[in-house]
Amino acid sequence: MKLYIKYMVSTRCKMAVKEELKKLGLHFIVVELGEVEVMENITVDQREKLKTGLLDAGLELMDDKRxxxxxxxxxxxxxxxxxxxxxxxxxxxxxxxxxxxxxxxxxxxxxxxxxxxxxxxxxxxxxxxxxxxxxxxxxxxxxxxxxxxxxxxxxxxxxxxxxxxxxxxxxxxxxxxxxxxxxxxx
Structure with a gap:
């Protein structure tokens, strides 16, 4: 499953995202600038926790295609x-x-x-x-x-x-x- 993350512009941001994914027990395939691919489908609860964790790191999980x-x-x-x-x-x-x-x-x-x-x-x-x-x-x-x-x-x-x-x-x-x-x- 692909996720898109706003404000992800550095190696430090990638590390923060990996950390949040690990906390939720999610396994990532790729973590690139602005884009993450995880092996699993994410539950609504996991998505909300990820959204909150990313916000704390100054990042934002995006849904809008534009x-x-x-x-x-x-x-x-x-x-x-x-x-x-x-x-x-x-x-x-x-x-x-x-x-x-x-x-x-x-x-x-x-x-x-x-x-x-x-x-x-x-x-x-x-x-x-x-x-x-x-x-x-x-x-x-x-x-x-x-x-x-x-x-x-x-x-x-x-x-x-x-x-x-x-x-x-x-x-x-x-x-x-x-x-x-x-x-x-x-």
Missing amino acids: AVLIEKIKNIIVEMVHYADEPIKVNFSDYLSDKLKHDYTYLANLFSEVQGSTIEHFIIDHKIERIKELIIYDELNITEIAWKMNYSSVAHLSNQFKKVTGLSPSHFKQLKVKRRNQIEDI
């Missing part, structure tokens, strides 16, 4: 931007359409209607947070970061970074206190 689809969109973006080992070299709209088996226009309209902002804006926000992280780690220079994040040039990355943060990447790097947002808060 909310599930939006959460899948978010999780695919988070996975690509924050956890992909290879540079992002695909068109996000094509990737989302292929992965979710829906026309991108439908996905974009649904996302905008429910979230009040566009998929593109969501992607840019996450890319900027990832860039901040890479700048803080100081393992890559800005040219390498631009390549890794699939920007056409350093100037394009710098312009987008400044538009979102109000700072140039080099000014951000010089700050004593780095201002990063948690993935869950974006």
